[in-house]
Amino acid sequence: MKAERHSRIVEILDDRNTASVATLSEQLDVSEMTIRRDLLELERTGILRRIHGGATRTTGRAYEPPFRVRQMNDSGIKRAIAKAAAAMVDDGDALGIDVGSTVLEIVPQITASNLTIVTASLRVAMAVAEHHALEQTVRLISTGGVLRAEELSFIGQAAVQSFGRFRIDKAFLGVGGVSVAGGATEFNLEDSDVKRAMVESANSVIVLADSSKLEKVGFAEVCPIEDIDVLVTDDRADPALLESFRAAGVDVVVAPVG
Incomplete structure (x- = not known):
């Protein structure tokens, strides 16, 4: 499920702060294209920032992770x-x-x-x-x-x-x-x-x-x-x-x- 992938992506970034598309694709056993779409959706919520080849966590004290x-x-x-x-x-x-x-x-x-x-x-x-x-x-x-x-x-x-x-x-x-x-x-x-x-x-x-x-x-x-x-x-x-x-x-x- 997409929600489970999104949750797992957030957990990985919580642990590492930064992760590549290739790493996320391997760990979640989905295509890199799917990971790129997931990162785009999560970036729109403010939970992460896409960087070249991957993503990094962006959280401040006022940031509220989405309920889902x-x-x-x-x-x-x-x-x-x-x-x-x-x-x-x-x-x-x-x-x-x-x-x-x-x-x-x-x-x-x-x-x-x-x-x-x-x-x-x-x-x-x-x-x-x-x-x-x-x-x-x-x-x-x-x-x-x-x-x-x-x-x-x-x-x-x-x-x-x-x-x-x-x-x-x-x-x-x-x-x-x-x-x-x-x-x-x-x-x-x-x-x-x-x-x-x-x-x-x-x-x-x-x-x-x-x-x-x-x-x-x-x-x-x-x-x-x-x-x-x-x-x-x-x-x-x-x-x-x-x-x-x-x-x-x-x-x-x-x-x-x-």
């Missing part, structure tokens, strides 16, 4: 993290479920009932409707707002103010990066405003971040480390790094990937 690329990356790790997070949901909870490919994986794994779920994600809302009995086991509230085309997430004052009206038990937060010094950060400024409003409305803030996001700092601040109660990550994370989060007062849950 993020969703394909490390899907097994995302599901493992989401499973560990879903186990924290209790019957009767009021939940805030954020936008993002990892947080989205929580929805089908929730087994608790009598829940209220508030979300600024159209994808999350549709997943809740698909996997749960609306108005029976789950009451679903969408914030509304301005819909971002690629992310299918709501931003703007309507979304921010919607979270301000609620007091939720647990906020499940997706991030671009999380660090002890910088706290939780995101790529998109408007997205971070909505996330911040969700954090401020929550009794407990649970950050879902795979090990590649640890000690990474994005463009826009969401919240300081002091506002994060739990970090759920995967077992590839450096144990010493996890200890630094624990020393900062964060409860760290490590999901086995297997």
Whole structure:
């Protein structure tokens, strides 16, 4: 599938920063013409820059990888993290479920009932409707707002103010990066405003971040480390790094990937 090739190309460039068309063609077992078309499409998203004979990664703190690329990356790790997070949901909870490919994986794994779920994600809302009995086991509230085309997430004052009206038990937060010094950060400024409003409305803030996001700092601040109660990550994370989060007062849950 094209999406899988695109995801693999991004992974290779993440490891090497630069790769030739010939190398990518060999590793993905497709023609060089196919790789050139893939690189052209990915360049249009801003995720890479084509150079003579290949491509190089182009990422700054404000760069947001397309959702479809993020969703394909490390899907097994995302599901493992989401499973560990879903186990924290209790019957009767009021939940805030954020936008993002990892947080989205929580929805089908929730087994608790009598829940209220508030979300600024159209994808999350549709997943809740698909996997749960609306108005029976789950009451679903969408914030509304301005819909971002690629992310299918709501931003703007309507979304921010919607979270301000609620007091939720647990906020499940997706991030671009999380660090002890910088706290939780995101790529998109408007997205971070909505996330911040969700954090401020929550009794407990649970950050879902795979090990590649640890000690990474994005463009826009969401919240300081002091506002994060739990970090759920995967077992590839450096144990010493996890200890630094624990020393900062964060409860760290490590999901086995297997």
